[in-house]
Amino acid sequence: MRTSFAPMEGITLYCYRNAHHRIFEEGIDVYYTPFLSIYKHHSIKKRDIREILPENNSEQGIRIIPQIMANDADEIIWALGELHSRGYDEINLNMGCPVGTVVSKHKGSGMLEDPERLDVLFAEVFDDKITRDIKFSVKTRLGLVNPHEFEDILPVLNKYPFSSVIIHPRVRTQMYKGLPDIGVFSWAYENSKNPVGYNGNIFHVEDYQRIIGQFPDLCEVMLGRGLVANPALARQISGGSGITLLELKDFIRELENCYKVEIPAEESIMHKMKEIWFYVGNLLIQENGQAAEPYIHKIRTAKNIAEYRNAERAVFKNCIIKET
Ligand SMILES: Cc1cc2nc3c(=O)[nH]c(=O)nc-3n(C[C@H](O)[C@H](O)[C@H](O)COP(=O)(O)O)c2cc1C
Known part of the structure; x- marks a missing residue:
């Protein structure tokens, strides 16, 4: 089970990741980039490119997983190929962003609106041979409004060999408020054909222990705000000391x-x-x-x-x- 630093737009940029890695390395296996926007004409924003340059990442001794924001098979396939050619072997797709301007374009958590459309999209993506060369994972919410929407989304994800399905068990309308729905998460954990990761509201060592106690076969636990608030949290989780x-x-x-x-x-x-x-x-x-x-x-x-x-x-x- 690996421990990862969640993607957080505007916060976990390469400056932040490298500073964190240098001082609080212990306990974090991998860092995600905040989402990289993929454009229709097959390009990545210049500012986002700096997030994935080797000199800002691997040359600093840090392992990252680029996260992409896209909802079109052609764009996703292009991004997977482009990032693979830049040396990345694992790429994550954002299916959780709750921001209105993103959702209205059917991106981020907006992708969860129509499971049939999702099925068509992933059929096309997984038909491309690039998906045999890299690990492709998703980070998803449970739905837009009702957590039980996931009962129609998980069967679609189960049809395809994602390297992992990381679930932030909230719905879009909750944004980051309210509690994660552990009941529906538990159902997903039992019924996913792909390895499952957990993300949400881990602020203390005890929160982490409770989650891994309840879900011992998780492939990944992803820490976000709790780790930004206490940069030594992952070190403490792995038995190390608190921050000085x-x-x-x-x-x-x-x-x-x-x-x-x-x-x-x-x-x-x-x-x-x-x-x-x-x-x-x-x-x-x-x-x-x-x-x-x-x-x-x-x-x-x-x-x-x-x-x-x-x-x-x-x-x-x-x-x-x-x-x-
Ligand atoms: C300021 C901010 C920026 C975020 N940016 C992203 C992002 O770029 N990609 C993503 O998948 N999730 C993003 N998230 C969601 C987090 O990765 C995470 O799923 C969420 O904060 C819940 O986990 P936590 O309770 O451990 O913080 C963001 C959250 C916040 C608060």
Whole structure:
């Protein structure tokens, strides 16, 4: 059973993945890229290409699985061939994105609307010999509105040899709220002909243990927000130590240094870093035992890079890692 870092658009970009890998490597077997958009005229966005360049990935000693967003057999087959020629042997298809502009184009979780159409699509994709050269997996939700929609979707997936079916057991309308539907997930786990992976709401070591206790034959457990909020979570899951303040500081510094190369505008770097602090801020407490919130608030409300840097310095001067 492998442990993976979930794709998270705007967060788990190559700068983030490499910084995480350097400091918190233990416990993560593979990182997914956020979805790469595949265009009708057979191309990948320039910005997305940087996400899959060897110098930003394998040459840094990190293993990644590119995730694609496409809903047309021709585009998918092209993307599989293109990514294979760039050295990737496993590619994942996004069938879970809940965003309106994606769903309205029948992409992401919008693909779940019509199982018959899905069947036609995968029949064409798996008819191409590229699917014999690479591992092709899907990351899916249970449906658009009702989790029982999956009872019509899984039989379609069962017809094709996916290397894995990673299930985030929510429906599109839930976005990331409410609880994963463990009942329907359990049915899928029992009835899938392909290896099954689990994703959703693993925030603590106990959440992970509960899932693998209940589903011992999972091929993969994928961690998302829980790992962004506590970058040492996978290490703790594999029996290692919790995060230290020094590690958090190094991680933040590595990220900023990489973003300085990747993103020209300092303000944009600040926005990216604020997004990270939104998650990791909860790791901290003031040295006197009070909540770290007043310090994190200063980071959140910084209006320019100088204010941001002062706020960040104050956090590291006055806060420590919370005992859990
Ligand atoms: C900000 C954000 C961006 C995301 N981007 C992607 C994405 O690019 N591809 C994808 O399959 N899922 C994406 N997801 C969904 C996550 O991969 C994951 O399925 C979801 O957060 C549930 O897992 P968790 O509870 O462990 O976070 C995103 C989620 C968030 C919150």
